[in-house]
Amino acid sequence: MKTRMKGWVLVAVMTTLFGASSLAGAQDAAVLKDLTAVIALHGQSCGEVVSAVRQGENDYLASCKDGNRYRVFTNAQGRVVVQKQ
Amino acid sequence: MTNIRTDDQVRTTAAVTSIVLILASGAGCMRATAPTPTVAVAPSIAPAPPPVASAPPPMAPAAAPAAPPPETDATPPTSPPAVDLVPPADAVPPVVDAPTPDQRATRVPSRAPAPSPSPEQRSTPRLSPSRAAAPPPTQSPKKPEAPVKVAPSPTLDFTSLEARLRATKAIGVLTKLSLKNQIDDLLHEFKLFHQGRGPALSTLRERYDLLLMKILSLLQNDDAGLASDVSASREAIWAILVDPAKFARIN
Numbered sequence: 085m086k087t088r089m090k091g092w093v094l095v096a097v098m099t100t101l102f103g104a105s106s107l108a109g110a111q112d113a114a115v116l117k118d119l120t121a122v123i124a125l126h127g128q129s130c131g132e133v134v135s136a137v138r139q140g141e142n143d144y145l146a147s148c149k150d151g152n153r154y155r156v157f158t159n160a161q162g163r164v165v166v167q168k169q
Numbered sequence: 170m171t172n173i174r175t176d177d178q179v180r181t182t183a184a185v186t187s188i189v190l191i192l193a194s195g196a197g198c199m200r201a202t203a204p205t206p207t208v209a210v211a212p213s214i215a216p217a218p219p220p221v222a223s224a225p226p227p228m229a230p231a232a233a234p235a236a237p238p239p240e241t242d243a244t245p246p247t248s249p250p251a252v253d254l255v256p257p258a259d260a261v262p263p264v265v266d267a268p269t270p271d272q273r274a275t276r277v278p279s280r281a282p283a284p285s286p287s288p289e290q291r292s293t294p295r296l297s298p299s300r301a302a303a304p305p306p307t308q309s310p311k312k313p314e315a316p317v318k319v320a321p322s323p324t325l326d327f328t329s330l331e332a333r334l335r336a337t338k339a340i341g342v343l344t345k346l347s348l349k350n351q352i353d354d355l356l357h358e359f360k361l362f363h364q365g366r367g368p369a370l371s372t373l374r375e376r377y378d379l380l381l382m383k384i385l386s387l388l389q390n391d392d393a394g395l396a397s398d399v400s401a402s403r404e405a406i407w408a409i410l411v412d413p414a415k416f417a418r419i420n
Contacts, residue, residue: 118341121387125347142343156343164347 112136119146122156126166130154145169327409327419330395330402334384339391348387351380356410360420363413370411377407 119133123146130148137145142164143157153169334340340348355376361367381403388396409415 114341118343121341121344122347125344125351125383142346144343158343158346162346163350164343 115144116146119144119154119156122164123148123154123166126164128152128154128166128168327406330399333395333398337388337392337395339395340387344387348380348384351383355380356420359410359416363416373410374407377410 115138116133116136119136120130123130123133129150130146130152132149133146134149135147139145139155140157144155146154146156148154155165155167155169157165157167159165335345355373358367358373358376362370362373367373381399385396385400388399409419
């Protein structure tokens with residue numbers, strides 16, 4: 085019985101861990117897609133954002149597939165700014 | 170004795186049969202080899218002529234009344250080479266064509282495109298009537314489109330569209346903010362335009378179309394319904410933007 089209980093606990097823990105990581109991955113994917121769209125809307129060359137580092141609220145440092153890096157943030161006037169790094 | 174006689178009979182029959190077979194195969198070979206050389210075309214035509222020889226005469230009268238003059242002028246020079254080409258290729262088909270001699274007039278043009286794609290002159294007149302028939306239906310549906318465009322304008326629910334755009338998950342937060350910035354910029358330019366000191370209307374229309382295209386491209390994959398509604402409201406929104414009174418009401 086103890087062995088079975090341990091097995092079930094292990095399964096539950098693994099499920100929770102993998103579920104959380106996949107949710108985070110989905111959120112990351114949404115952010116990357118969002119950043120890709122913003123950079124494209126601003127007419128900057130990027131192709132696709134492959135990774136991003138969050139620096140603050142609505143403030144990201146995005147790395148593009150073509151090697152370009154952009155800082156995407158909202159300024160004090162509430163405008164979205166895409167700055168090439 | 171009877172056995173000997175039967176053997177002789179069998180031998181004789183076999184010899185006769187073999188001779189007949191040899192002759193038949195020889196005749197078959199003659200027919201098969203006939204098409205390739207140009208000189209042999211004449212003998213090959215000999216069996217074929219019934220359909221071929223009879224075809225040209227009906228062609229001329231049939232083409233004269235039915236087809237336009239340029240066709241009749243083109244067919245006589247082209248028909249001799251076509252006749253030379255057709256028989257070898259249709260060495261066997263003539264037998265099939267024989268049961269349908271009633272459609273000789275139509276068969277000649279039908280043959281031309283089918284066996285050899287090279288004679289384009291014959292295929293083009295064939296297509297031309299079909300093309301001539303095609304344009305009218307294409308032109309006719311264009312006319313009913315005009316009232317269709319007029320219809321969506323009264324059904325525009327501006328606030329609902331705005332709310333749906335705000336709520337949709339197809340566009341990310343930053344993208345929405347960026348789009349809002351661009352929409353605000355365009356609205357500002359419209360405001361200047363109505364004050365008489367903005368860009369030309371054609372420029373505004375171009376910017377409006379581009380902005381709408383951006384929104385549609387963002388929506389079409391994940392929120393196709395909203396994309397279609399926005400697309401359907403394109404002219405209605407433009408009508409509001411262009412009309413000073415309606416534009417003032419929005420602001």
